[in-house]
Amino acid sequence: MRFHPIVPAFVVIVPAAVGVVVCTVAGWRSRRRLAWLRRALAVVLLALVAARPGSAPRQAGGLGSDLDVYFVIDRTASMVAEDHDGSRPRFDGVRADVVAIARALPGARFSLVGFDNDVQTMLPLVSDVTALVNAVDVMRPEVTAYSTGSSPRLPVAYLQETMTTSTDDEPDRRRIVFLVTDGEATVTAPDAPTFDAVADVIDGGAVLGYGSTTGGRMRGWDGVERTAQPFIIDPETGEEAVSRIDERELEAMADELDVPYVHREGPGGIRAALTAVDASGRQATGAELPVRDDRGWVFALALLTLVLWEAAVVARDVTQAMAAFPGDAGRSWPLLRWRSPARPLDGVDP
Structure with a gap:
């Protein structure tokens, strides 16, 4: 058995x-030696728990990968339009898909x-x-009141800089980008940048599109969690605003990135988003993953038993002390009804 204390060893040993x-010493001078023995044992058990006993470290098989996966997610108000998988917010689908992709790329x-x-x-990368x-x-999503319009091409410069820097720092790793958006642009930019330069510094990915041609209403977001936010009103029409997917823009961005475009309309089928991701770079890394079995729970369970025992004794002694008051002052406490008046008060040492 090995010990891995959560604090320096002397901090555990000296107080214990x-x-x-x-x-x-207290037990030697007291008639209640069993109680003091119990407390001494509790101190020892507490020290053992703090020392974190366990098995010797052993090597366990793990899975490593040379992939760095970037999820670039549209947080504009249109991404909460309620037309995903029926009438669910698009963001619900985004969350589910990100988790599914991550679990499909272990390591x-x-x-x-x-x-x-x-x-x-x-x-950051984790x-x-x-x-x-x-x-x-x-x-x-963004706070609705602060929205000034959006474009799905906004991340171009960020991605180009980030991917270039990452390539220079770790040339042996591969970079995968998943662009997650509905493709809807609410600002006009005749000289909008393209993703062509980004395609040169990534190794795969996909453009994931959310929404429907019919469109969906969007609830506003003011930064406060509540049951239901009001729907966003279009200032030009005075009616509830509707967001629609722009698949032409999504397909154009996918072509520029040289990755597939996948229209995500509901749960399942996430493998279609991984067709341009080569996961063959995974490799076993067992030598790098030492693990150990923690045995501290055994001593913690024994310590809990002693604590409960001590609590029961203290409760009994308090009950007896209350009963020692003259008249009915002590007997009025409900917990005293079970006690026999003839029982001696043994909670106090002479």
């Missing part, structure tokens, strides 16, 4: 030794990038899928 000595590193009026890194899932779960 002092505690055992105090309990031993890869993942980054989350969001864009609305600006482009922001929501999560190999922890749980961190990615949590980041996607808390991702929200």
Whole structure:
């Protein structure tokens, strides 16, 4: 058995030794030696739990990958239009698809990038899928009041710079980009940039399109979680605004990136988004993943038993002390009804 203390060893050993000595001396001078023995044992068990006992480290098989996967997600108001898989918000489909893709590429590193009026890194490259899932779960659309129009081509400069820098820093890794958007542009830009330069510095990916030609209404977002936000009103018509997918723009961006375009209308079928992703670079990395079995729970369970025992004894002693008051002052406490008046008060040492 090996120990891996959560704090320096002397921080565990010294207080534990002092505690055992105090309990031993107190027990030697007291008639209640069993109680002090119990407390000394609890101190020892607490020290053992803090020392984190476990098995010797062993090597476990793991899976590594040379893939860096970037999810570039449209956070504009149109991405909450309610026309995905019937009448669900498009963002619900985005969250499910990001998680499905990540789980289909074990061992890869993942980054989350969001864009609305600006482009922001929501999560830097990590190999922890749980961190990615949590980041996607808390991702929200832009605050409606701050929206100034959007373009699905906004991330072009960001991606070109990020991918170029990444290539220079780690040339042996491959970069995959999933552009997640409905393709709808609400600002006109005659000289809008193209993704052609980005295609030269990535190794695959896909453009994932969300929405329908029929369109869907969009609920506003004011930054406060609530049951239902009101629908966005089109200032030009005074009616509820409707967002529609722009597949022509989505297909054009996919051609520029040299990756497939996949229209995502509901759950399932995520493999279609991975046709341009070569995952053959995965390899076993067992020598790099030492693991150990933690045995601290055994001592923690024993410690819990002693704590409950101590609590029961203290409760009994308090009950007896309350009953020792003259008259009915002590007997009025409901917990005293089970006690026999003739029982001696043994919670206090002479």
